[in-house]
Amino acid sequence: MADITGTPLWPLSVKLQLFGDPSTESFVHLRPGISTLVGPNGSGKTRALRGIKAALLSWSRTNTPERKVHFLAAGRSSPLENFRAAISTPGHVDNDDAAVGHTAYRRQWWDFESVTGPLLTLDARPDLRLKVEARLQQLLDRSIQLSWSQQGMNVRISPVSGGSAYAANHEASGILQLVALLAAIHNDEIAALLIDEPEISLHPQHQAFLLEEMERVAGDPTEPTRKIIVIATHSATLLPLRSVKELPALMFFNSARNAPAQVPADADILNRAKLTALVARLSATHRLAMFAERVLLVEGPSDEIVTAQLARRLDLRLLARNAQILPVTGKGEFIEAAKLFRMMKKEVAILADLDALADDNTLVRSFSELPAASEVADRLGRATVTELDRDLRNALTNFIDRHSDAVRAAAARYDDWSSNDSKERAERRVTLARILTDPLSFDGVAGGDAASLCTRYRVLTDALAELGCFFLKRGAIENYYTSDEMGFGKPDHAAREAAAFETTQPPILLSQYADVVAPLTYIAPKQRVDEDLLLRPKLGAVLAAAFLSMERDSSSERLNAIARTTVGSDAEVFRLSNCSKEDLRIAVEMASPLFQRDTFPFEIGREDNLTLVVPQKLPGLSSS
Secondary structure (H helix, E strand, O other): OEOOOOOEOOOEEEEEEEOOEEEEEEEEEEOOOEEEEEOOOOOOHHHHHHHHHHHHHOOOOOOOOOOEEEEEOOOOOHHHHOOOOOOOEOOEOOOOOOEEOOHHHHHHHHHOOOOHHHHHHHHHOHHHHHHHHHHHHHHHOEEEEEEEEOOEEEEEEEEOOOOOOEEHHHOOHHHHHHHHHHHHHOOOOEEEEEEEOOOOOOOHHHHHHHHHHHHHHEOOOOOOOOEEEEEEEOOOOOOOOOOHHHHHHEEEOOOOOOOOEOOOOOOHHHHOHHHHHHHHOOOOOHHHHHOOOEEEEEEOHHHHHHHHHHHHHOOOOOHHHOEEEEEEOOOHHHHHHHHHHHHOOOEEEEEEEOHHHHOOOHHHHHHHOOOOHHHHHHHOOOOOHHHHHHHHHHHHHHHHHHOHHHHHHHHHHOOOOOOOOOHHHHHHHHHHHHHHHOHHHOOOHHHHHHHHHHHHHHHHHHHHHHHOEEEEOOOOHHHHOOOOOOOOOHHHHHHHHHHHHHHOOHHHHHHHOHHHHHHHHHHOOOOOOOHHHHHHHHHHHHHHHHHHHOOOOOOHHHHHHHHHHHHOHHHHHEEEEEOOOOOOEEEEEEOOHHHOOOOOOEEEEOOOOHHHHHHHHOOOHHHO
8 A cells, every 4th residue: 555655655664763872773664453562571662662652653644633643551550559559658558439530631541651541531432431341241241430520530340240339449450451451442543552561460361352352453544443553562372473474563672772673574484384384383382482582493292392391300491591492393394483583583493303414404504504604614624514514424325335234233223213214214314313322332343433423423413503403313302211101192202201300310311311401501591690799799898998997996886887888788788796806807797698608607807818718708609
């Protein structure tokens, strides 16, 4: 669609100002319907929403005397909270009936970023109130009553099935949120609706209902009954993603200082059949990958079950590192999915069955084309990583030809995970698995050649791991199971194996599943909070100030007062005592129960070296 000059109306490009860098240009592109901003807290979504609001206010298609731009902030319920909790005064809750707004503001309802605006429109428009009430009654058995008093517009809730009406003070926060959101969604005077975190206080089913309601009215705002909707959300339930064609409407924020990522509507990757199938079957859980900074792609539900439970047992905190496991169907989807997530500026790793390395070089070639691969290849003295893989593939073929009897004997004894394939391909896979995991299991001369080839292959797999590409060197996930129970489907077998992790010691799991732990560590490097790093400079400053000011008979109270003067209230974490005899000495205790340490209490003299003593007493995690 174009305007009278022939200029296309869509997409509408909105320039964003990045935090701390006004010179860098960053754009998001809006299209009719729902546009969704996703990303972690502090990544700039709210800032972007306000930038989009400013652009829409200056656009004649969305800001006219008849139609408005309306923004609902994340703190939109605040006008009602005074009646529900001790917000303004300690221990005091306003017991008057909940009231919002003022009659003088009814003509400015769109300027409110809180529930006040939608509630004012409900009072002014019976048709809109009936529209909302029809949904409240069906969904929640509620009806809303609005009336004016000296305090403002009173909000009361009435049960449809019977019972007395009650003030909104006593209603669930989520229901009050839903009333305001439905009023804004169905208000045809709004041409552009922006909502920061629409999921606040809402049950997952109500979030799904809200998305359906938004989809009913979202569209081109040049149509009088449609509006453009822009939301920033952390909820996978509210992510409108059922088809690959909806991907361009998602904007991925990773940092307030970096430009968001957005898949172009004309991107060739959107036409790939394998990616279309992957997006179509994403469950709400798997949609969390759209919110993650790091994504680990695994091959199928069994791999997902084992990998996720292994991460939990080993305290590899995926969610804390904003990482998500996503299963794909077969190795063919790895490349397309990895490309997509990289377009979203996410870090990607894959864990593939060994056949992805044994059968062909498709996967290796895709990682060899990454920008970081050039440096890796240079260190290995190769033009590309693919070149190294080609040489090893030829060496593997020669090994199989030269030691055909040993290969067949070894293959016969190995648990073949690829029995549905041709005999030639299956033998090649099994041979590579044995070379990588137990080369000396080949008899005679073949064992020595296998060990040599294993060393060469380790160079390749280490290089690929550095780029985020990992392989199950034993073959498939089933080759790592400690249980050989039969009669179960693959997911059931995986679930039984994972259930046993609870009673298995971590060192055993680390050894048994080393090939699985490696990509988990890559995608979610374990970072623990080291409190000692914060406490060291505090303790050093406290002791230095105390020694510089103390005398032999200084009271302990004076030492602690000097510490507070120097460091502030943080000094109260420590308690100092004067224990001087012939020389000046201070006894140090850890005063706070939140920071107990085995190295406290201790004594230190003025002649002792603080830069040596303090790290000894607060050694941090590096010592463990």
